[in-house]
Amino acid sequence: MARSNNINRQSKSKNKKPKRLRKSSFNKITKSFQVFNNDSDHYNKYENLTLDVSDSEDTSTLPILSSNNSSSATLSNEIPSVDVFSSDNEDVAYEMNSKDAMKNHLELNTDFIPFSDDSEEEEEDDLIVENTNVEEEAEIYGNERSLNNDYPWLLNHDHSKQRDIIEWLTLEIKDFVAYISPSREEIKLRNKAVSKLGRAIKELWSDSELLVFGSYATDLYLPGSDIDCVVNSASGNKEHRSYLYELARFLKKKNLATSIEVIARARVPIIKFIEPESGVHIDISFERTNGVEAAKLIREWLDMTPGLRELVLIVKQFLTARRLNDVHTGGLGGFSIICLVYSFLHLHPKLRTDEIDPLENLGVLLIDFFELYGKNFAYDEVALSFISGYPSYMPKSNWGSLPPSRSSFTLAIQDPGDASNNLSRGSFNVRDIKKSFSGAFELLTSKCFEMDASTFKDRVGKSILGNVIKYKGKQRDFKDERDLVVNRAIIENELYHRKRSSSYFDDDLFLDPSADEALVGQQDELELYSLDQPVKKKVKKSTKTLRKLKKIKQEAQKKEEKPQKSIDSFMGLSDDENNGDSDSKPKPQHNTKEDKRALQTKTVDAQTRRDYWLSKGQTLASPTIPKKST
Numbered sequence: 001m002a003r004s005n006n007i008n009r010q011s012k013s014k015n016k017k018p019k020r021l022r023k024s025s026f027n028k029i030t031k032s033f034q035v036f037n038n039d040s041d042h043y044n045k046y047e048n049l050t051l052d053v054s055d056s057e058d059t060s061t062l063p064i065l066s067s068n069n070s071s072s073a074t075l076s077n078e079i080p081s082v083d084v085f086s087s088d089n090e091d092v093a094y095e096m097n098s099k100d101a102m103k104n105h106l107e108l109n110t111d112f113i114p115f116s117d118d119s120e121e122e123e124e125d126d127l128i129v130e131n132t133n134v135e136e137e138a139e140i141y142g143n144e145r146s147l148n149n150d151y152p153w154l155l156n157h158d159h160s161k162q163r164d165i166i167e168w169l170t171l172e173i174k175d176f177v178a179y180i181s182p183s184r185e186e187i188k189l190r191n192k193a194v195s196k197l198g199r200a201i202k203e204l205w206s207d208s209e210l211l212v213f214g215s216y217a218t219d220l221y222l223p224g225s226d227i228d229c230v231v232n233s234a235s236g237n238k239e240h241r242s243y244l245y246e247l248a249r250f251l252k253k254k255n256l257a258t259s260i261e262v263i264a265r266a267r268v269p270i271i272k273f274i275e276p277e278s279g280v281h282i283d284i285s286f287e288r289t290n291g292v293e294a295a296k297l298i299r300e301w302l303d304m305t306p307g308l309r310e311l312v313l314i315v316k317q318f319l320t321a322r323r324l325n326d327v328h329t330g331g332l333g334g335f336s337i338i339c340l341v342y343s344f345l346h347l348h349p350k351l352r353t354d355e356i357d358p359l360e361n362l363g364v365l366l367i368d369f370f371e372l373y374g375k376n377f378a379y380d381e382v383a384l385s386f387i388s389g390y391p392s393y394m395p396k397s398n399w400g401s402l403p404p405s406r407s408s409f410t411l412a413i414q415d416p417g418d419a420s421n422n423l424s425r426g427s428f429n430v431r432d433i434k435k436s437f438s439g440a441f442e443l444l445t446s447k448c449f450e451m452d453a454s455t456f457k458d459r460v461g462k463s464i465l466g467n468v469i470k471y472k473g474k475q476r477d478f479k480d481e482r483d484l485v486v487n488r489a490i491i492e493n494e495l496y497h498r499k500r501s502s503s504y505f506d507d508d509l510f511l512d513p514s515a516d517e518a519l520v521g522q523q524d525e526l527e528l529y530s531l532d533q534p535v536k537k538k539v540k541k542s543t544k545t546l547r548k549l550k551k552i553k554q555e556a557q558k559k560e561e562k563p564q565k566s567i568d569s570f571m572g573l574s575d576d577e578n579n580g581d582s583d584s585k586p587k588p589q590h591n592t593k594e595d596k597r598a599l600q601t602k603t604v605d606a607q608t609r610r611d612y613w614l615s616k617g618q619t620l621a622s623p624t625i626p627k628k629s630t
């Protein structure tokens, strides 16, 4: 029955004139997408958009979207009639042509690209305090090794009845993000760790403060992510190695650190350790504020880019499971991942033209992300640029200060805070990163076709996302409790920026030591909401510090409401032909309720969905797609 419906839909669509892109819109969009390889092995959906100059205003046929309307088209088993399996020499050759092959592939975990464990540690000889206490570690990590299940985000979340396969993937992504987002206990543990360390630093060096940056200060951390901190002092001298050792000894004496490493001779000297109470890995660097600045910028990006947090967390977990997330071994660091996803979302044609809601199309976007950076992106030629914080593609040749590298096949991401810094210069293993993205594109797309061709009975308990994401760790509770407990790193980062900005400098917002002490003293009182009454605030009465926090929160909310400039000209979509101008800014993506409502009324027609899957089927170039069971 389902099969005959599909066939009917298909035959109807044959009589229907496909909607075409207006030529001017097409030109503008493609102009901003001159980032693809000339690699003829890979079908590039953007190059194959048909033009119809006589057509009207309609720009809704870019084949990259899904719809909220799950009642209309599902995949057709006849669409991806591609009979040649091609695999370029950089891509993993997936010799699979059936469900079984796919299963075997996963069981063998052949898309896992491990690094050898013997990679040289440049600062190995700097290890000063070692002797990890194995029992202590075991206690900290508890049952971390006792696994529940490879896809724990699916527990009680079966989406196999979704008619629209891509919606199934979107729902799984949301489940995964909810699954790995922090609970109140986790946030409190991190807050407490940061407080204790901050106090210790002040005790040791009264002219110094500890600031947090990196993923804890942006809410982009996975359960196992480290906390990045920096010591800033009035004297500005704490980067000297003698201070690093002094701090390491002090923290050890105070039982605030185990497994300490002092890495004094690196370009960025740091000390690394585990904070025993939380078990969290901590990195402390010295006398640099660029990370603290970046944290604020990233939070602004998150505010104006729905879907950024979700995709960053998925890509992070994807790379972490493949050990491709560690810059020391050539992998992609957290900041580079954020930049890749941020620029992908802002330069995506369907998001640029406001035609889809990113949060309702996470599945499509994830597949497109893997396709772009796994198949299409011209690594040899193109750099990502963030002039004034806004993303664009830039020919590498235009980046005058880009340091020369041995190979042209490198990732070049301009640091938004320092245009001469290539953020991803350490990610020398671009080949494996690209391979893994390309493999993920193929696995996800194949699985979508396979699931579409399966009966509902065969789909039960299956995962689409699980084909590329694995999560191994302690059972978690699907509790994203970030709204219930203040993230101290974010608040303090805001305070830091207020303090630095003279226009905001007033008595009430001054981050004085007593305010800090008040925060520390009320560590357990940082919860502003109760679980039972999420809306009603449980602000602890009349504490000066919490009033300050509230004020900061309100200011942050006000900021969200401020009007944003359009990025049309930036992306070559406006009429003023200002393509790539650095002073044009991204428009907010559906931040207001009205925007969201407007989007929900937008439906995507079946033909567009068919075009989307046709392009993916061609890209996939899989030899056979399993027939739908009747």
Ligand SMILES: Nc1ncnc2c1ncn2[C@@H]1O[C@H](COP(=O)(O)OP(=O)(O)OP(=O)(O)O)[C@@H](O)[C@H]1O
Binding pocket: 213, 214, 215, 216, 220, 221, 222, 225, 226, 228, 290, 291, 292, 294, 295, 333, 334, 335, 336, 415, 421, 422, 423, 424, 425
């Ligand atoms: N190559 C770099 N150049 C400049 N700053 C960098 C660079 N790499 C990292 N940073 C700074 O350090 C911060 C933390 O980087 P990191 O790679 O640990 O990312 P993260 O967001 O903390 O991810 P994770 O959760 O994996 O630790 C970044 O936000 C950025 O401010």
Ligand SMILES: [Mg+2]
Binding pocket: 214, 215, 216, 225, 226, 227, 228, 334
């Ligand atoms: Mg980090």
